[in-house]
Amino acid sequence: MPQKPILVGIAGASASGKSLLAETLVEELKSEHLSVISEDSYYKDQSHLSMDERVLTNYDHPDAIDHNLMLQHLQMLKQGEAIQVPTYDYSIHNRTSETRTVRPSRVVIYEGILLFVNPDVRKQFDLRFYMDTPLDICLIRRLQRDIVSRGRDMESVISQYMETVRPMFQQFIEPSRQHADLIIPRGGKNRIAMDLIKTKINTLIN
Ligand SMILES: Nc1ncnc2c1ncn2[C@@H]1O[C@H](COP(=O)(O)OP(=O)(O)O)[C@@H](O)[C@H]1O
Numbered sequence: 109m110p111q112k113p114i115l116v117g118i119a120g121a122s123a124s125g126k127s128l129l130a131e132t133l134v135e136e137l138k139s140e141h142l143s144v145i146s147e148d149s150y151y152k153d154q155s156h157l158s159m160d161e162r163v164l165t166n167y168d169h170p171d172a173i174d175h176n177l178m179l180q181h182l183q184m185l186k187q188g189e190a191i192q193v194p195t196y197d198y199s200i201h202n203r204t205s206e207t208r209t210v211r212p213s214r215v216v217i218y219e220g221i222l223l224f225v226n227p228d229v230r231k232q233f234d235l236r237f238y239m240d241t242p243l244d245i246c247l248i249r250r251l252q253r254d255i256v257s258r259g260r261d262m263e264s265v266i267s268q269y270m271e272t273v274r275p276m277f278q279q280f281i282e283p284s285r286q287h288a289d290l291i292i293p294r295g296g297k298n299r300i301a302m303d304l305i306k307t308k309i310n311t312l313i314n
């Protein structure tokens with residue numbers, strides 16, 4: 109009988125601490141039971157666009173993400189099948205030619221800004237968490253992260269934030285928190301929230 113994983117979704121603003129929460133869960137629970145997949149892996153292929161055109165894409169709008177492929181993958185995992193997840197390179201605003209095999213481990217965690225917007229996608233998750241970190245904190249963290257790790261400069265982070273990141277948060281991401289089972293204040297280092305989540309996941313695993 110193929111193993112049916114528990115599917116966990118962690119949504120919230122960019123730089124709200126979604127990846128940190130997911131990574132901490134992997135560290136603190138038995139890692140062989142857990143896999144983590146970023147929604148960013150599902151950004152649509154932009155090979156047909158020049159770099160100048162790719163910079164203009166609104167990466168915070170649901171249309172930028174291939175939620176059909178994500179839905180197909182979530183359904184495959186539920187049936188105990190392995191999936192080939194695209195890999196993403198922020199410096200070229202595109203998928204690479206590589207894919208990553210993810211097998212249906214006991215728990216598969218997806219983390220991403222728009223996971224709860226599409227009704228078909230969000231209903232696949234057995235547990236839905238929303239990171240409720242203040243936007244000013246997210247912006248400061250995003251500035252540091254995008255300059256250090258995603259090859260951006262301060263001017264581009266700020267203009268992207270004003271033009272798309274903040275308005276799309278208000279239009280799509282913030283309203284999607286109503287679909288969460290648990291709202292997590294203060295982000296990925298919230299010890300009590302972490303312990304509650306670990307207890308719940310352990311109960312489901314065993
Ligand atoms: N509670 C926290 N305290 C301090 N730094 C944090 C906290 N949560 C996240 N960070 C840092 O902020 C940045 C963005 O966090 P990350 O988990 O990548 O956000 P997301 O996955 O939501 O975009 C990272 O550099 C991370 O280490």
Ligand SMILES: Nc1ccn([C@@H]2O[C@H](COP(=O)(O)O)[C@@H](O)[C@H]2O)c(=O)n1
Pocket residue numbers: 121122123126148151167168197198200201202220221273
């Ligand atoms: N080429 C890209 C693709 C995405 N982004 C930004 O990433 C954010 C989502 O990722 P998080 O890890 O921060 O949740 C999203 O807000 C996009 O603006 C980008 O800048 N460039």
